[in-house]
Structure formats: C-alpha cells, structure tokens
Amino acid sequence: MKVETHKVARLHAILWGIFSLGGMIAAFLLPVLIYMTAIAYPFNLWPFNGTKDPSFLITGHRLGALFIFVTIAGSLFHGIFRFQSALTEVGLLKYRRALEAIGYFIIFVGIIVLAYYLATWYLNGTIS
Amino acid sequence: MGDTSRYPELRRRLSPGWWTANRHYAMYMVREWTSLFVAVYSLIFIYGLSLWATGSRANFLNFLKNPAIVGFGLVALVFTMYHAVTWFYLLGAISPIKIGRSKTKPWQALVLNLILLVIVSYLAIWLLVLR
Amino acid sequence: MSQNIATIRVTRYRPEKDSKPYFQEYKVPYRQDMVVLDALNYIKAEIDGSLTYRWSCRMGVCGSCGANIDGEPKLTCASFLHDFKGRTITVEPMANFPIIKDLVVDMEDFMEKLVKIKPWIIREKETPPEQGEYKQSAQELERYSQFSSCINCMLCYAACPIYGLNEKFLGPAATALAYRYIEDSRDQGKDVRFPIVHEMEGVWECTLVGECSVVCPKGVDPMLAIQKAKILGATNAIKSLLMPRGGR
Numbered sequence: 251m252k253v254e255t256h257k258v259a260r261l262h263a264i265l266w267g268i269f270s271l272g273g274m275i276a277a278f279l280l281p282v283l284i285y286m287t288a289i290a291y292p293f294n295l296w297p298f299n300g301t302k303d304p305s306f307l308i309t310g311h312r313l314g315a316l317f318i319f320v321t322i323a324g325s326l327f328h329g330i331f332r333f334q335s336a337l338t339e340v341g342l343l344k345y346r347r348a349l350e351a352i353g354y355f356i357i358f359v360g361i362i363v364l365a366y367y368l369a370t371w372y373l374n375g376t377i378s
Numbered sequence: 379m380g381d382t383s384r385y386p387e388l389r390r391r392l393s394p395g396w397w398t399a400n401r402h403y404a405m406y407m408v409r410e411w412t413s414l415f416v417a418v419y420s421l422i423f424i425y426g427l428s429l430w431a432t433g434s435r436a437n438f439l440n441f442l443k444n445p446a447i448v449g450f451g452l453v454a455l456v457f458t459m460y461h462a463v464t465w466f467y468l469l470g471a472i473s474p475i476k477i478g479r480s481k482t483k484p485w486q487a488l489v490l491n492l493i494l495l496v497i498v499s500y501l502a503i504w505l506l507v508l509r
Numbered sequence: 510m511s512q513n514i515a516t517i518r519v520t521r522y523r524p525e526k527d528s529k530p531y532f533q534e535y536k537v538p539y540r541q542d543m544v545v546l547d548a549l550n551y552i553k554a555e556i557d558g559s560l561t562y563r564w565s566c567r568m569g570v571c572g573s574c575g576a577n578i579d580g581e582p583k584l585t586c587a588s589f590l591h592d593f594k595g596r597t598i599t600v601e602p603m604a605n606f607p608i609i610k611d612l613v614v615d616m617e618d619f620m621e622k623l624v625k626i627k628p629w630i631i632r633e634k635e636t637p638p639e640q641g642e643y644k645q646s647a648q649e650l651e652r653y654s655q656f657s658s659c660i661n662c663m664l665c666y667a668a669c670p671i672y673g674l675n676e677k678f679l680g681p682a683a684t685a686l687a688y689r690y691i692e693d694s695r696d697q698g699k700d701v702r703f704p705i706v707h708e709m710e711g712v713w714e715c716t717l718v719g720e721c722s723v724v725c726p727k728g729v730d731p732m733l734a735i736q737k738a739k740i741l742g743a744t745n746a747i748k749s750l751l752m753p754r755g756g757r
Contacts, residue, residue, distance in 0.1 A: 254625070256704035256705045256708045257704060257708055258703060258704050258707040258708060258742070258745075258746075259707060259708055259709045259711075259713055259742075260746045260749065260750075261746075262709060262713050263707060263713070263739075263742040263743045263745070263746035263747075264743065264746045264747060264750065266713060266739060266742075266743055267743035267744075267746070267747060270743070273461075273465055274465075276416050276458065276461060276462070276465075277461060277462035277465040277466065277491075277495070278462070278494070278495055278498050279498070279502065280416065280419075280458050281455065281458050281459060281462060281495065281499060282498070282499035282502045282503060283502075284419065284451055284454055284455045284458060285455065285499070286503065286507070287423075287442050287451065288442070288447070288448050288450075288451025288452060288454070288455060289448075289451070289452070289455070291439075291442055291443070292442060292443045292448045297503050297507045297508055298507070311506060313505055313506060314506050317502065317505075317506060318423075322420045322423055322424065323420075325416050325417070325419070325420045326416075326417060326420035326421065326424075328413065328416060328417075329413045329414065329415075329416035329417025329418075329420060330413075330417045331413075332410060332413035332716075333410075333411070333413040333414050333417055335410070335716055336407070336410040336411055336413060336414075336716075338674075339397075339407075339410070339670065339671070339674060339716070340394045340397075340407075341393075341394030343674055343675060356421075360420065360421060360424055363424055363428070364424050364427070367424075367427045367428070367430075367431050368427075370431070376435065377427060377430045377431045377435075377438075386524050387524070387607040387608060387609055387615055388522055388524070388529070388530060388607060388608040389607045390604070390605070390606075390607065390608070391673065391674070392605070392670060392673035392674050396670055396673065396674075397670065399580060400580060400581075402719075402720055402723065403670065403718070403720070406718050406719070406720075410716065468717060471719070471732070471733070472732075472733055472736040472737070474733075
C-alpha cells in the first residue's frame with residue numbers, strides 16, 4: 251500500500267487568511283478611495299466641490315495615513331494573490347512557482363515603500 | 379478496473395480557453411480578473427505617492443488629475459465594484475444564517491453588505507474630509 | 510412527424526479501433542416523460558448494442574450515470590429530454606476524467622481520494638457495544654447532515670475547472686465528505702484528516718468557481734464545505750502561530 255505523507259500548508263493558510271481580509275478591504279474601503287481620488291477630486295464633485303482637496307493626506311489627518319495604508323496594502327495583497335492564481339488558470343500553471351515569487355516580491359516591495367511614505371507623513375506631517 | 383495496459387485511455391485536459399465554454403465559467407474569469415485592476419490601481423497609487431516623496435504635494439495632486447490616471451481610475455472603480463458585489467454574494471453563499479426554519483440567501487447578504495458599503499463610504503468621507 | 514423523434518448525439522470511442530472520439534447520431538422515439546437514460550437504453554436495446562455507458566438505479570441515488578449533457582454535467586437518469594432546447598441532445602462522457610470507452614470514464618483517481626480521506630468514524634478508543642450508542646443531538650447532526658447526502662456521482666469533479674487543470678486537487682466531493690466527518694461530533698479523527706484536507710492540493714487549490722454546488726444533484730453544496738474547511742485551516746494556522754504549544 252502506498253504510504254503518502256500529507257503536510258498541512260500552514261503558511262499558505264495564513265496567506266489565504268490575509269488575502270481574505272484584503273478582499274474585505276478591497277470591497278468596503280477601496281471604492282470610496284477611488285471615488286475620492288479619481289472622480290470627486292478631478293471633477294470637483296462632493297466632497298471636493300469647495301476648497302478642500304484630498305487633504306486628508308497632509309493636514310494632520312493621521313487617520314488618513316492609516317486609511318490609505320490599510321486600503322492600499324490590503325487591496326494590493328488581495329489583487330496580486332488572486333491575479334497570480336487567475337494566471338495559473340489560463341494555461342500558466344507550470345509557472346506557478348515563478349508567478350508566486352514575482353507576486354510576493356511585488357507585494358513586499360509595494361507595502362514596504364507604502365509604509366515608509368505613510369510613516370514619514372504620519373511623523374512629519376508631509377511625505378516629501 | 380485500473381488495468382489500462384491492454385487499451386489506451388483517452389486522457390483529456392482543459393485548454394487555456396476552457397472558461398469560454400459557458401457563461402458561468404466566463405463570469406467567473408471576469409470576477410477573478412477584477413483582481414488585476416485592484417492590484418494595478420494600488421501600484422499606481424503608490425507611484426503617485428512617490429511623486430510626492432521625491433517632489434512636492436502638488437506633483438501628487440497633478441498626478442491625480444492626469445486624464446490617463448482618471449480614466450484608469452474610472453475603469454478600476456467599475457471592476458472594484460464588480461469585485462465588491464461578487465464578494466458580498468459569496469459571503470452570503472458561504473455563511474447562511476439560520477433564522478427559524480429557513481436559511482438566509484446570498485442575495486440578501488448582497489443587499490445588506492451594499493448598504494453597509496454606502497454607510498462605511500460615507501463614514502470614511504466624513505472622518506477624512508468633512509470633519 | 511419530427512415531433513415524435515429525438516436525435517441523440519453520443520460520443521463513441523473504442524480504444525482498440527479509434528485514435529480519437531467521434532459523435533454518432535441516433536434517432537429515438539420521443540415521449541414527454543423520457544429521460545436521457547431512457548434514450549440510451551433504447552439505443553442499446555434497439556439500434557446499437559455496442560453503445561457502452563454506466564447506470565444502475567435510474568432514480569438518482571446510486572450516482573452511476575453521470576455524463577456531460579449539452580455541455581453540463583448531469584445524471585442521465587435525472588435529465589428529462591423536454592428540458593433541453595430542440596430535439597437534438599449531445600451526450601458526452603463526464604468532463605475531466607479519462608475515457609475508457611464511449612461514455613465510460615476512469616474513476617480511479619476519485620476512488621483513491623475517497624479512500625484517502627477515510628470516510629468512516631474514527632475513534633481514539635472504541636467503546637464496547639454494551640455501553641450503548643454514541644449519542645448525538647439534532648443540532649450536532651445538523652452541522653454535517655447536508656454533506657452526508659453525497660452519492661459519489663462525480664458530477665462536481667466534471668464541473669470543476671481546477672480539477673480539470675490539476676488532477677492532484679483533492680476536489681469537491683472528497684473534501685465535502687472529509688468535512689462531513691470533521692464536523693461529526695462522534696468522530697475523533699481530526700489529526701488524521703486535517704493534513705489531507707489542509708495540504709496544498711487540498712482546499713487551497715479551490716478558487717470558489719462554485720460550479721460544483723451548481724451541478725450537485727443532491728444539494729450537498731461542496732463549495733460550502735470547502736470554504737468552511739478553509740476557514741478552519743486558516744484559524745488553526747493562526748492559532749498555532751500565536752500559541753505554538755497551546756491548544757488546537
């Protein structure tokens with residue numbers, strides 16, 4: 251009788267958990283962020299139809315930094331994780347390892363850079 | 379049953395275009411590919427922040443007003459909403475709640491979460507911009 | 510006249526003669542209450558005795574007669590001819606499985622997976638029968654009874670593109686059955702089943718296509734079982750991270 255060994259994929263389970271959290275974030279927080287930055291601000295619609303601009307980024311709104319970090323980091327993780335999986339379903343299954351490596355690299359770099367910018371803003375009141 | 383040495387079995391595997399076979403599969407693929415727009419929008423946003431980091435706040439704000447960026451943002455919003463809608467439906471499908479004798483249906487979770495999305499969005503705008 | 514005739518296009522494949530499968534058409538007298546299995550039986554009895562296919566109970570409980578009918582995995586005994594558009598119906602072997610002959614597919618892979626998940630109650634220590642039954646409340650039964658309805662028809666595997674792309678994937682029915690035992694209050698075999706369900710080729714390959722639950726003739730909803738198993742796996746992994754020596 252063939253003896254098989256089965257190993258719980260603990261790391262992947264945790265990554266899946268983060269991916270799921272990212273999915274919640276992308277569903278609940280990303281739409282309003284895109285609305286504010288791609289519709290309201292460029293077209294001077296509410297809430298930017300007066301004198302305000304996406305100033306939650308600079309006028310001491312630390313909440314803004316937190317919001318951006320959670321929304322963009324969560325969406326980035328979710329998007330890359332799922333897209334890498336979607337690519338394996340359209341014929342690229344044999345490149346799965348490479349796709350995962352590239353995907354996690356992009357996530358890692360993206361989140362580090364994002365955290366650095368937003369931490370700078372959080373502490374100094376400005377990013378540059 | 380397992381002896382296929384005398385006759386060859388016909389092994390069939392799916393081609394990369396398997397998802398075009400029917401509507402369910404095609405909608406699934408669209409749903410999964412919304413992730414591309416979510417990921418790319420996030421990367422573009424981080425790039426925008428980098429313009430601020432290496433330049434000034436005005437660089438970032440001008441970047442937001444760039445027509446190509448606005449265009450992509452609009453497309454990304456459409457796909458993000460499609461992600462949200464399908465995500466809410468899936469939430470309903472995987473956590474049916476028993477109420478008395480019957481179970482909740484996925485479309486009910488969809489409606490509930492859409493209302494929640496509106497509330498959360500308004501809260502976000504109020505907390506970040508209006509306050 | 511043509512109102513009373515149905516055309517059945519069936520996949521034929523004889524490995525000793527054919528290099529690839531082809532369709533053969535048969536004209537079958539049509540009755541309002543006919544199912545596809547009736548048509549196949551008519552063909553075999555009256556027209557072409559060489560047509561080969563599996564069937565048994567003809568009432569949707571044995572799980573033998575699965576096929577891809579007009580592209581969808583269905584039981585031939587549960588597919589009424591009048592439910593299909595027009596009078597031409599295409600019957601192919603269940604997708605994603607190797608074909609042995611005509612509509613008969615090789616089920617070995619599924620059979621191995623079925624055995625692998627140990628579909629029986631596992632106890633650390635069996636109590637002797639004299640001590641009575643293992644009692645279970647109605648609520649405890651409710652937690653898994655839906656997943657125990659599986660008739661092993663494998664339509665879910667035929668519908669699952671992930672299985673079609675990657676044969677190593679544990680798949681809907683096997684996972685649902687494993688989850689049925691994990692959720693059974695009488696079962697004490699979590700240590701044995703978790704590694705099988707939560708290895709990479711277990712639940713983690715699933716991307717929630719959801720077609721498995723759509724085609725299931727018994728309402729098992731394997732997609733739900735897989736999702737609940739994923740949540741179990743993720744919470745266990747996080748717990749083991751936070752409490753390395755702690756409880757499960």
